[in-house]
Amino acid sequence: MNAIATPTSGPAKLARVTAITSGKGGVGKTLVAANLAAALTRLGERVLVLDADLGLANLDVVLNLSSKCTLHDVFTGKVNLLDAVLPAPGGFSVVLAGSGMLEYSRMTPEVRDKLLDAVQQLRPRFDHILLDTGAGISDVVLYTVSLADEVLIVATPEPTSLADAYATVKVLATTQPARRMRLLVNQVQRASEGRAVRTQLQQVVDRFVNPGLPQPVQLELVGEVPLDPSVREAVQKRQLLLESLPGSEAAKSLALAAGRLIAET
Amino acid sequence: MNSSRQPVPHTAPQGLQLESALALLRQAGQGEPDAPTGSPAWLQAVIDRLVDLSSRDPLTGLSNRRFFELSLAREVDRVARSGESALVLMVDIDHFKRVNDSFGHAAGDLVIQAVGQALADTVRPMDLVARIGGEEFAVMMPNCPAAFGPQVADRVRHRVARSPVTLQDGRQISVTVSVGGAFAPQWVRSTPSLWMQRADLQLYRAKNSGRDRVCLEPSFMPQVSAEEKGLLFSSSTWQDLE
Numbered sequence: 168m169n170a171i172a173t174p175t176s177g178p179a180k181l182a183r184v185t186a187i188t189s190g191k192g193g194v195g196k197t198l199v200a201a202n203l204a205a206a207l208t209r210l211g212e213r214v215l216v217l218d219a220d221l222g223l224a225n226l227d228v229v230l231n232l233s234s235k236c237t238l239h240d241v242f243t244g245k246v247n248l249l250d251a252v253l254p255a256p257g258g259f260s261v262v263l264a265g266s267g268m269l270e271y272s273r274m275t276p277e278v279r280d281k282l283l284d285a286v287q288q289l290r291p292r293f294d295h296i297l298l299d300t301g302a303g304i305s306d307v308v309l310y311t312v313s314l315a316d317e318v319l320i321v322a323t324p325e326p327t328s329l330a331d332a333y334a335t336v337k338v339l340a341t342t343q344p345a346r347r348m349r350l351l352v353n354q355v356q357r358a359s360e361g362r363a364v365r366t367q368l369q370q371v372v373d374r375f376v377n378p379g380l381p382q383p384v385q386l387e388l389v390g391e392v393p394l395d396p397s398v399r400e401a402v403q404k405r406q407l408l409l410e411s412l413p414g415s416e417a418a419k420s421l422a423l424a425a426g427r428l429i430a431e432t
Numbered sequence: 433m434n435s436s437r438q439p440v441p442h443t444a445p446q447g448l449q450l451e452s453a454l455a456l457l458r459q460a461g462q463g464e465p466d467a468p469t470g471s472p473a474w475l476q477a478v479i480d481r482l483v484d485l486s487s488r489d490p491l492t493g494l495s496n497r498r499f500f501e502l503s504l505a506r507e508v509d510r511v512a513r514s515g516e517s518a519l520v521l522m523v524d525i526d527h528f529k530r531v532n533d534s535f536g537h538a539a540g541d542l543v544i545q546a547v548g549q550a551l552a553d554t555v556r557p558m559d560l561v562a563r564i565g566g567e568e569f570a571v572m573m574p575n576c577p578a579a580f581g582p583q584v585a586d587r588v589r590h591r592v593a594r595s596p597v598t599l600q601d602g603r604q605i606s607v608t609v610s611v612g613g614a615f616a617p618q619w620v621r622s623t624p625s626l627w628m629q630r631a632d633l634q635l636y637r638a639k640n641s642g643r644d645r646v647c648l649e650p651s652f653m654p655q656v657s658a659e660e661k662g663l664l665f666s667s668s669t670w671q672d673l674e
Contacts, residue, residue: 333664334656371663
């Protein structure tokens, strides 16, 4: 099966690139990326997830995939980028980071160019590209985010996650050009907890970040995903939640979030 | 396996040529071990002393580059697992060639020894100071929070600048150092050579921007104040939910 979508004829439409980041690790970033991609695919979008967690990649684990053609092989010149584009279970495409990416745990001019080149090459072939970044706010993460048209921050209601999500918003708002910044709150225990997280973050952003900016940051909530045992079940089976347990609350809310993600462009 | 190979002797190895090894130890000021000559304990002590010798820089008594890189590799592994912050500093004596040219190589050696001593006196016992090249030193500081980096690095620079070196003829000279530093990437597997390269890059920056200064790789840790955190966790919004 050929996983590579062919460019549409006429003037090439470029994919919208969304960086998925979190500040804190372990909030379900990769899981959200994979399931959003599956949900977007069902909405008729041609979607690619690029594992940009160059330090400790694990999209392959979530999707139960392995490949001999990874981003690492592309970077070392062993394979062409398009050969590293693989079909994923949910009908979307992925580029896995691959092992041996430890060399890229810090941003060098070479890695910058290669990553930029990879995204540029992929843009005409898809409608939506999701960049799954690593945890933390390292220079690799910041650079990856800088390649995106918009940012999706994944947070949980945990104080540590909230603090790191805030730090991420602050760094991006003060060091990178203004862009749409959206929020997905994972593992909520009560309805509208996601809305409370957004309000709380926005309140601090309004007070401490926005006053110095030419264009104020408005965080948009694209969804809240409940704390749901089905998530754990799907992860342990190494299956997509949307495929294995589509009726679960978490799966339904992720599908809803995907719809909001592309609703008003 | 080659079956014709000689079995390893259980007792003291006979026929080993240890003369040059022992001469090396004597030259380094270390006598022969106390244990009975040729016994396993004696042989182990000889090996330990040789290992120690091969880890040290003869001029300063500090660790050498080989030992430093070995320690750095262990620290990289530890940081990847623990997420703890660790700093590497590269320290280079400014205009060292001028010291050699004006005062001679013996004076140059004294300066190198004095700078090495000043570095060793400034750091914590858990830190590792090494002489890794002619007039270049490196310091590895485990468990050094990013916020302390600039302060720690500047203390090192300052200490050297404040310690004049007395030459054999009684004259005193002062030198300065340039310092470059980089933190190990936390939670990420990296390599010792990448880490040193990054610190080196900062050392070049320090040299190029006028010497006698510290340049640390910019850290992307955003400053989130206690006030911001306070507002972030204030209970008003959360109470509305109840």
